[in-house]
Amino acid sequence: xxxxxxxxxxxxxxxxxxxxxxxxxxxxxxxxxxxxxxxxxxxxxxxxxxxxxxxxxxxxxxxxxxxxxxxxxxxxxxxxxxxxxxxxxxxxxxxxxxxxxxxxxxxxxxxxxxxxxxxxxxxxxxxxxxxxxxxxxxxxxxxxxxxxxxxxxxxxxxxxxxxxxxxxxxxxxxxxxxxxxxxxxxxxxxxxxxxxxxxxxxxxx
Numbered sequence: 001x002x003x004x005x006x007x008x009x010x011x012x013x014x015x016x017x018x019x020x021x022x023x024x025x026x027x028x029x030x031x032x033x034x035x036x037x038x039x040x041x042x043x044x045x046x047x048x049x050x051x052x053x054x055x056x057x058x059x060x061x062x063x064x065x066x067x068x069x070x071x072x073x074x075x076x077x078x079x080x081x082x083x084x085x086x087x088x089x090x091x092x093x094x095x096x097x098x099x100x101x102x103x104x105x106x107x108x109x110x111x112x113x114x115x116x117x118x119x120x121x122x123x124x125x126x127x128x129x130x131x132x133x134x135x136x137x138x139x140x141x142x143x144x145x146x147x148x149x150x151x152x153x154x155x156x157x158x159x160x161x162x163x164x165x166x167x168x169x170x171x172x173x174x175x176x177x178x179x180x181x182x183x184x185x186x187x188x189x190x191x192x193x194x195x196x197x198x199x200x201x202x203x204x205x
Contacts (some may be wrong), residue, residue: 024190024198031071035186040066045100045159053102055155061164061179065096067186069203070155080193083148084116086129086162088185089175090205093128094105095143096160097174103157109155112141113196123200126187143174 040048045055045064058064069085088095099110112131120130131142146158162177185205190198 002201003119011107011200011203020112021194022196022198024139024192028188028190028199028201029076033069033071033188033201034070035091036067037184037204038066038179038184039181040064043158046136047103048157049159052104053100053159055100055159056098056161058161058163061166061177063162063179065160065179065184067158067160068155069158069186069188071151078149078151081196081198082191083151084119084129084189084191085146085148085156085158086126086185086187087145087185087187088126088128088205089174089179090128090185091183092173093142093177094173094175095128095145096162097143098145098161098163099146101146101156103153104150107148107153108156110144110150111147112144113147114189116145116189117190117196119191119200120195122197125185125202126189126200128185129187141173152167177202 041064042055042058045066048066049055056064065087067087068182086095101108101110114131117130120127128142129145148156162175162179165175186203187200188203189200192198
């Protein structure tokens with residue numbers, strides 16, 4: 001009998017720890033997130049980023065998209081967790097490769113992480129958050145996202161480049177021009193220090 005009770009206690013303890021480990025410290029509604037997206041030219045892009053950032057340069061039929069995202073003071077520090085900001089072309093589920101950001105260098109990074117495939121697995125509307133798939137077992141980076149390690153980075157201003165490509169290479173997936181505002185999805189995802197996907201909030205699109 002004692003052994004059975006001990007086993008039940010272990011199962012309950014593991015279940016409780018998993019719930020606590022994956023339970024978000026707060027939800028997106030706490031942050032009162034605001035966002036905007038606007039197509040701009042080179043001069044507008046650099047003016048928006050100011051001295052803290054260097055805007056990508058567009059030429060010919062390339063497009064530049066200016067984005068702003070802000071949130072209220074976090075109830076708790078990120079403590080090893082982070083926000084991932086995704087800008088996705090919904091037609092292809094591709095992300096831009098090149099960004100310019102107005103934020104302290106240590107606060108916001110640009111890139112991708114394999115652990116973020118969990119986002120695509122959990123949220124079907126965020127399939128573009130994960131890697132691009134080729135065949136049954138080949139995965140490749142699908143453009144970049146912004147990695148926000150410091151909650152004080154708000155308001156965050158960024159410029160994304162959508163280069164025009166005559167014949168996009170399917171082996172090199174990335175978001176390209178021409179793109180319309182209705183094609184775009186902007187989302188903020190909160191991940192924990194162990195890669196837990198706490199929540200995802202659709203901001204635009």
